[in-house]
Amino acid sequence: MQSKSKLIFVTGGLGFIGKHFVKRCLDMGHFVTNVDMVNYAADRFANEVFKKHNNYRHLEEDIAELGHLPESDFLVNFAAESHVDNSIANSRQFCHSNVIGVQRLLELTRAKSAAGAPHFIQISTDEVYGDIVEGRHRESDPLRPSNPYSSTKAAADMLVFGWARTFGLRYNIVRMTNNYGLNQYPEKLIPKSALRMRRGLPALLQGDGSYVRSWLHVEDAIDAILTIMQKGESNTVYNVHGKCELPNKDVVLKIADILGVPEKDAYVLIPNRVGQDVRYSLDDARIRALGWKSVRDFDKELKTVAMEDDFKRFL
Numbered sequence: 001m002q003s004k005s006k007l008i009f010v011t012g013g014l015g016f017i018g019k020h021f022v023k024r025c026l027d028m029g030h031f032v033t034n035v036d037m038v039n040y041a042a043d044r045f046a047n048e049v050f051k052k053h054n055n056y057r058h059l060e061e062d063i064a065e066l067g068h069l070p071e072s073d074f075l076v077n078f079a080a081e082s083h084v085d086n087s088i089a090n091s092r093q094f095c096h097s098n099v100i101g102v103q104r105l106l107e108l109t110r111a112k113s114a115a116g117a118p119h120f121i122q123i124s125t126d127e128v129y130g131d132i133v134e135g136r137h138r139e140s141d142p143l144r145p146s147n148p149y150s151s152t153k154a155a156a157d158m159l160v161f162g163w164a165r166t167f168g169l170r171y172n173i174v175r176m177t178n179n180y181g182l183n184q185y186p187e188k189l190i191p192k193s194a195l196r197m198r199r200g201l202p203a204l205l206q207g208d209g210s211y212v213r214s215w216l217h218v219e220d221a222i223d224a225i226l227t228i229m230q231k232g233e234s235n236t237v238y239n240v241h242g243k244c245e246l247p248n249k250d251v252v253l254k255i256a257d258i259l260g261v262p263e264k265d266a267y268v269l270i271p272n273r274v275g276q277d278v279r280y281s282l283d284d285a286r287i288r289a290l291g292w293k294s295v296r297d298f299d300k301e302l303k304t305v306a307m308e309d310d311f312k313r314f315l
C-alpha cells in the first residue's frame with residue numbers, strides 16, 4: 001500500500017481492534033467503508049466520532065448476508081465473534097460470522113474481475129495453532145485449534161487458502177496474539193479485571209491462573225497490519241507476537257498493584273475453562289524482517305488502561 005489515499009473496505013470496524021484500525025486509516029486520509037452489524041461488543045460512540053469524517057461510511061449489515069462489495073483496494077476482515085467463553089456456551093453465531101461470513105466475503109471478492117478484486121486481509125489469531133508448552137509456533141505449523149472460537153478462526157484461514165489456490169485470491173492472513181489497550185469491551189481479562197477491581201470486586205481467574213498469554217498493544221497490532229498491507233509478500237501468513245508474555249495471574253496482580261488493591265483481595269479462582277490452552281506463543285521473525293516490532297511498553301500501557309478506561313461507552 002503506497003501512501004496515497006486508498007479505498008479500504010473494513011468489516012467489524014466498530015470492534016476493539018477494528019475501530020483503532022479505522023481511526024488510523026481515516027487519519028491517514030484513506031476512504032473507509034465499514035460494515036459492522038453492531039453486536040454487543042461494538043462501540044457506537046466510536047461510530048458517531050467516525051461519522052464526522054467525510055471519508056467514512058458505515059453500513060449496518062451482517063457480512064454473512066452482504067449483497068454487494070463496493071470498489072476497494074483492500075478488504076480487511078475484523079468482523080467476528082471473538083470471546084472464547086461465549087463460543088463454549090453457544091457456537092452457532094461463531095460459525096455464522098466467523099465461517100459463513102468469511103465465505104460470503106470471499107465469494108463477493110471472487111465475483112470481481114481479477115483487476116477489480118481487493119487484496120484480502122484476514123485477521124486471525126494465535127489460537128488457531130492451539131497451545132504450545134515450550135517454544136513458539138511458526139506460520140508453517142499445522143492448525144490444531146482447541147475450542148469452538150479458534151476452530152471457526154482456523155476454518156476461515158483454510159477458506160482463504162482454498163480461494164487463493166482455486167480462484168486466484170490475493171491475500172494475507174495476520175495471526176496475532178491477545179490484544180489489549182483502551183476501550184476494549186470488558187469481557188476480556190484485562191478490562192474485566194480492571195473494571196471489577198475498581199468496583200471493589202476481585203478479578204475472576206480461571207483454573208489456577210497459570211495460563212500464559214502474549215500481550216500485544218492494539219496500536220502495535222495496527223502498525224503490524226499496515227506494515228503487511230504496505231510491504232508484505234502477497235499470499236503469505238504473518239504471525240504477530242506481543243511484547244510481553246505472562247501468566248494470567250501475574251497480569252491480574254499487576255492491575256491490583258496499579259489500583260492499590262492488596263493481593264489478598266485481588267482475585268478469586270473460578271472453575272477452569274473447558275479445553276483451556278496452557279500457553280500461546282508465536283515466532284514472528286517473518287514480520288520483523290519487514291521492519292515491524294512490538295514497541296509499546298506493557299507496564300506503562302496496562303497502567304493507562306487500568307487507571308483511565310471508564311468503560312462508559314459499554315455500560
Ligand SMILES: NC(=O)c1ccc[n+]([C@@H]2O[C@H](COP(=O)([O-])OP(=O)(O)OC[C@H]3O[C@@H](n4cnc5c(N)ncnc54)[C@H](O)[C@@H]3O)[C@@H](O)[C@H]2O)c1
Nearest residue numbers: 012014015016017037038039042062063080082097178179
Ligand atoms: N481481541 C484479541 O485479542 C484478538 C487477538 C487476535 C485476533 N483477533 C481477531 O481480531 C478480530 C477483531 O477482534 P476484536 O477483539 O476487535 O473483536 P470484537 O468482538 O471487539 O469486535 C468484533 C466486531 O465485529 C462485528 N461483527 C461481528 N460479527 C459480525 C457480522 N457477522 N457482520 C458484521 N459485523 C460483525 C461486531 O459488531 C463487532 O463490532 C477478530 O477477527 C478476532 O478473531 C482478536
